[in-house]
Amino acid sequence: MAHKQEDIQPISNDSLKPEPKYKILVYSLSWFLLSALSFF
Structure with missing residues (x-):
């Protein structure tokens, strides 16, 4: 269980950056x- 949490932590940190x-x-x-709609 502890191993899974460790794997999730770095993923959450990385996912926060591209947001x-x-x-x-x-x-x-x-x-x-x-702008395209207003142009037409």
Whole structure:
């Protein structure tokens, strides 16, 4: 059980880092879609 927790801890730390990047990507993608819709 302790081994599983050790494996989960580093994964959670790594998953926290790409979260903001993913949010920025989604934001930019949604903004691009909005601009494209207004253009048409």
